Amino acid sequence: MQHRKICFIGAGNMAGAIIAGLVTSGYPADKITVCAPSGKNRDALKDKYGTLSSSDNIASAQTADVVVLAVKPQLMADVCSELQQQVDFSDKLVLSIAAGVSVERFYALLGDNLRIVRIMPNTPSLVGKGMSGLFAPQQVSEQDREFSSELMTAVGKVCWVETEAGINQVIAAAGSAPAYFFLFMEAMQQEAQRQGLSADNARLLVQQAASGAAALVEANPETPLSTLRENVTSKGGTTFAALNVFNERDLTAIVAQAMQAAVARAEEMEKQF
Ligand SMILES: NC(=O)C1=CN([C@@H]2O[C@H](COP(=O)(O)OP(=O)(O)OC[C@H]3O[C@@H](n4cnc5c(N)ncnc54)[C@H](OP(=O)(O)O)[C@@H]3O)[C@@H](O)[C@H]2O)C=CC1
Numbered sequence: 001m002q003h004r005k006i007c008f009i010g011a012g013n014m015a016g017a018i019i020a021g022l023v024t025s026g027y028p029a030d031k032i033t034v035c036a037p038s039g040k041n042r043d044a045l046k047d048k049y050g051t052l053s054s055s056d057n058i059a060s061a062q063t064a065d066v067v068v069l070a071v072k073p074q075l076m077a078d079v080c081s082e083l084q085q086q087v088d089f090s091d092k093l094v095l096s097i098a099a100g101v102s103v104e105r106f107y108a109l110l111g112d113n114l115r116i117v118r119i120m121p122n123t124p125s126l127v128g129k130g131m132s133g134l135f136a137p138q139q140v141s142e143q144d145r146e147f148s149s150e151l152m153t154a155v156g157k158v159c160w161v162e163t164e165a166g167i168n169q170v171i172a173a174a175g176s177a178p179a180y181f182f183l184f185m186e187a188m189q190q191e192a193q194r195q196g197l198s199a200d201n202a203r204l205l206v207q208q209a210a211s212g213a214a215a216l217v218e219a220n221p222e223t224p225l226s227t228l229r230e231n232v233t234s235k236g237g238t239t240f241a242a243l244n245v246f247n248e249r250d251l252t253a254i255v256a257q258a259m260q261a262a263v264a265r266a267e268e269m270e271k272q273f
């Protein structure tokens, strides 16, 4: 892939995960500058991966080919207003990983001709298992689209969505989704311990069952998830008994409501920020 000069504005959980994945996959660390007000996160990335560290968003963005906006949505307007005053974005590609900040809003903040791609990644990018959804307005060039795809492919898999609304659906299905699985695993670990397993064994059992299940899904892309579930479920057996509890409580409806809440919140944020 091309090695353009990248400046990350923000050094938190998500930027850190992408940077870790990028450098581990061979992206040159000296082409990545990480900006944040405090040294805590950006210097930790510098020490671990050899990236450059700066507290100066403007100077770093000025010399970059690609600016990745990786601050919290509620800070985006302030950060962009400051950048807009001193940075010429006409020769730069801007990648936003923020939830709930629309392309329209970025045009208002940084200029109508902005070359912008919205990316919705997730934290498994840290270990090369990320999933990113990408959206670009029509005028973004094929080259910029390709670069954005390649960048995120370095830390996982990518898919493009045709409308910007698709980004909010990606949030519900992938961006926020690691937390759903963590919550489920936490609940399992807690109950395994309550039943008498040691903390270490409870963690190991849940962790291995989850990664084993995910590996089976990945290894059998043509097999419906329902078949994989049925393969575990002997009629009248233990799994059947457990799944009955989930079904009685309508887990499917709970999941649907949770994903709808994620989309609704993203839409609300688009109005707020
Ligand atoms: N976490 C996730 O799983 C995902 C997050 N996202 C998106 O990523 C974005 C960042 O989220 P996340 O990484 O979780 O947030 P964090 O709170 O972990 O990180 C925010 C970062 O922004 C930095 N920051 C704050 N103010 C400024 C500023 N003025 N200039 C430059 N940097 C600044 C902070 O600096 P300091 O280091 O000094 O505290 C910190 O490094 C959000 O917009 C979110 O929607 C998208 C997909 C998944």
Ligand SMILES: O=C(O)[C@@H]1CCC=N1
Residues within 6 Å of the ligand: 099, 171, 175, 176
């Ligand atoms: O919770 C959030 O708003 C961000 C976006 C997706 C994951 N974390």
